[in-house]
Amino acid sequence: MAQLEQRDSGERPVPRDEVHGLLSSHRRRYALHAIKQADGPTELSNLAEQVAAWENGKAVREVTSTERHRVYTSMQQTHLPALERAGVITHDNGTITLTEQATDLDVYLDVVPGNSIPWAEYYLGLxxxxxxxxxxVWVGVFPAWIPQLVWAAIISLLFMGSAAYHVYQNRRMRLGETDKPPELME
Incomplete structure (x- = not known):
């Protein structure tokens, strides 16, 4: 089974198949998002309330006790144990903390190969x-005999070429588009 790079701390990397299973549930994705937003340990009751609010398209204060209880129960019985078995969180007496393993999931949420930079950062650099x-060009660093329109064309071509490669890369990374699964193409 292909695995993510081993951490220096000796923690077991999250297997890719397990990552996809973890991220297949919107409730777990919401939970991870909420825990990351808290930037520290989170109480299960607060987590359930926030996830229930997102699921129901409400503000946290508008969540009913039934909605909160439904999420709380499924978090406690199903979702948190799955995240804990994967080593992504620790759960102790209703307090949830992200582990270093949680960063292994980020690359899958951004949908880029593990050996690449996220496209948003690439375009920011470009x-x-x-x-x-x-x-x-404005301060006259380049020779004056090169028309300014040429520089505009070069910039446009850089963005167009990058966008074309981005589209190609995204299509290549879709399941079922190529002979090999995307993770074997890296």
């Missing part, structure tokens, strides 16, 4: 390069 190029 934008910085484009702005730097425009600033250099």
């Amino acid at each position: 934008s910085a390069v484009a702005i730097s190029l425009v600033a250099a």
